[in-house]
Amino acid sequence: MIPAPFDYVAPTSLDEALAALREHGDEAKILAGGQSLLPVLRMRLNAPEWIIDLGRIDSLRGIREEGDAIVIGAMTPHSVVGNDPLVAQHAGLISAAVERLADVQVRHRGTFGGALAHADPAGDLGGPARALGAVFVIAGAGGMRQVDADDFFVDLFETAIGEDEILVEVRIPKHTGWGSRYEKFVRVEHQWPICAVAATVRVEGGTVTGAGVGLTNMGSTPIRARGVEEALVGQPASAESFAAAAGRAVEGTNPPTDLNGSAEYRLHLAQVLTRRALAAAAGLGEG
Amino acid sequence: MTRINLVVDGMRVADDIEPRMLLVQYLREKLGKTGTVVGCDTSNCGACTVHLDGRSVKSCNVLAVQADGSEVTTIEGLAQNGQLHPVQEAFRECHGLQCGFCTPGMIMQSVDLLKDNPKPTEEEIRLGIEGNLCRCTGYHNIVRAVQHASGQPVAPNEVTA
Ligand SMILES: Cc1cc2nc3c(=O)[nH]c(=O)nc-3n(C[C@H](O)[C@H](O)[C@H](O)COP(=O)(O)OP(=O)(O)OC[C@H]3O[C@@H](n4cnc5c(N)ncnc54)[C@H](O)[C@@H]3O)c2cc1C
Ligand code: FES
Ligand code: FES
Numbered sequence: 001m002i003p004a005p006f007d008y009v010a011p012t013s014l015d016e017a018l019a020a021l022r023e024h025g026d027e028a029k030i031l032a033g034g035q036s037l038l039p040v041l042r043m044r045l046n047a048p049e050w051i052i053d054l055g056r057i058d059s060l061r062g063i064r065e066e067g068d069a070i071v072i073g074a075m076t077p078h079s080v081v082g083n084d085p086l087v088a089q090h091a092g093l094i095s096a097a098v099e100r101l102a103d104v105q106v107r108h109r110g111t112f113g114g115a116l117a118h119a120d121p122a123g124d125l126g127g128p129a130r131a132l133g134a135v136f137v138i139a140g141a142g143g144m145r146q147v148d149a150d151d152f153f154v155d156l157f158e159t160a161i162g163e164d165e166i167l168v169e170v171r172i173p174k175h176t177g178w179g180s181r182y183e184k185f186v187r188v189e190h191q192w193p194i195c196a197v198a199a200t201v202r203v204e205g206g207t208v209t210g211a212g213v214g215l216t217n218m219g220s221t222p223i224r225a226r227g228v229e230e231a232l233v234g235q236p237a238s239a240e241s242f243a244a245a246a247g248r249a250v251e252g253t254n255p256p257t258d259l260n261g262s263a264e265y266r267l268h269l270a271q272v273l274t275r276r277a278l279a280a281a282a283g284l285g286e287g
Numbered sequence: 288m289t290r291i292n293l294v295v296d297g298m299r300v301a302d303d304i305e306p307r308m309l310l311v312q313y314l315r316e317k318l319g320k321t322g323t324v325v326g327c328d329t330s331n332c333g334a335c336t337v338h339l340d341g342r343s344v345k346s347c348n349v350l351a352v353q354a355d356g357s358e359v360t361t362i363e364g365l366a367q368n369g370q371l372h373p374v375q376e377a378f379r380e381c382h383g384l385q386c387g388f389c390t391p392g393m394i395m396q397s398v399d400l401l402k403d404n405p406k407p408t409e410e411e412i413r414l415g416i417e418g419n420l421c422r423c424t425g426y427h428n429i430v431r432a433v434q435h436a437s438g439q440p441v442a443p444n445e446v447t448a
Binding site for chain 1: 289298304305307308309318328329330331333338341342344345348349350352353355396399400402414417418419
């Protein structure tokens with residue numbers, strides 16, 4: 001199927017894009033890589049009157065180091081993020097998750113900001129964003145504002161980005177020297193996870209001194225598994241402590257039941273995957 | 288209507304099109320390049336894979352207006368001077384197809400893979416074509432074709448677990 005008719009504009013600056021968004025209001029939809037939006041339009045689940053394409057705004061693309069953060073432009077394609085040495089060095093969890101996201105062709109088109117703005121609870125980037133404490137930089141009429149990952153994800157397909165706002169970039173606090181692992185459980189390799197666990201840990205002298213854990217598809221938004229993190233810090237980096245901490249992965253979750261599995265099944269998976277992810281992130285092998 | 292200018296398989300083209308037109312529709316219906324096929328309605332199968340500015344994309348999931356100013360290569364632009372591309376040769380040599388419907392996309396994706404990774408392992412090949420579905424071959428001969436195209440020994444012709 002093909003989308004319903006719409007008018008199209010491809011501004012070359014952020015200001016023009018914001019102006020177009022203000023002018024057309026809720027009749028407009030932003031187009032990034034189109035890898036989630038175009039399927040929606042083709043199935044006629046949505047029929048905006050205006051499409052505002054961010055693809056010609058160069059300033060929204062790119063990755064840079066800024067103090068204690070790695071900053072990823074919203075329009076940077078997944079394939080660029082996944083191959084970036086700065087991201088690998090300072091936010092290895094992002095590299096690990098991007099490598100498992102979708103397939104090569106979709107990673108060439110789909111963007112880092114587009115995937116996060118889409119806020120699919122099964123999206124692969126939400127868990128890592130929460131585990132790493134990402135900060136979202138959003139532009140609107142009043143200038144730029146910053147939103148923490150804990151406040152960014154509001155509900156299913158709903159974020160803190162307002163109707164006349166645009167996600168500009170995402171700041172990832174550096175986690176240099178931390179180990180990381182993205183455990184994604186799927187039936188078909190290039191599909192969304194049934195459940196996934198993003199884990200990053202810092203181990204010093206055999207003791208866990210830092211931990212960030214995010215859960216995907218265990219509720220209407222990606223979840224930060226604070227119970228697991230609390231249970232780990234200060235403990236020896238051992239299979240026993242990872243197993244004990246993984247038991248707390250179910251706290252605060254509300255997983256869906258669907259064709260791929262029941263809520264109970266997901267509650268079980270989350271614990272198994274958390275144990276595996278922690279062990280692998282700490283360099284203990286598959287757990 | 289929106290005006291687009293692009294280069295397709297080495298030929299400069301310009302057209303006024305509806306913004307909602309998909310790139311694959313533009314290639315097939317406006318340019319008659321029916322070598323690129325549509326296999327699904329969900330952007331899953333990869334049959335429509337082409338190169339957009341040198342990178343593989345699913346052309347059913349790109350608007351033609353998004354390709355304005357770009358260079359597109361389809362399966363029809365791979366052969367040069369009547370010579371099949373080495374990956375096309377390898378698919379023929381290794382019998383990397385049965386019905387052939389997935390083949391244009393498989394070949395375009397394999398070319399993309401080999402550009403990044405000229406000597407992929409079997410696992411890297413399987414991951415590299417994860418976005419391309421084949422209903423006939425069980426993938427074995429497709430993997431062999433990519434190995435052959437990369438100048439590596441081809442996996443033996445036996446059924447493994
Ligand atoms: C076959 C296939 C398999 C996939 N598999 C996976 C998978 O395994 N895991 C996974 O996580 N994802 C998967 N995806 C989705 C992929 O990650 C998309 O790239 C991503 O969800 C959307 O990014 P995009 O740049 O294409 O955004 P678009 O589709 O262009 O936009 C998505 C939404 O976000 C809004 N938006 C985009 N950018 C901004 C911005 N800067 N500011 C404000 N709003 C914005 C748009 O208006 C739209 O509502 C898959 C997609 C396909 C087609
Ligand atoms: S037709 Fe494009 S992915 Fe199936
Ligand atoms: S040869 Fe028939 S789908 Fe692949």
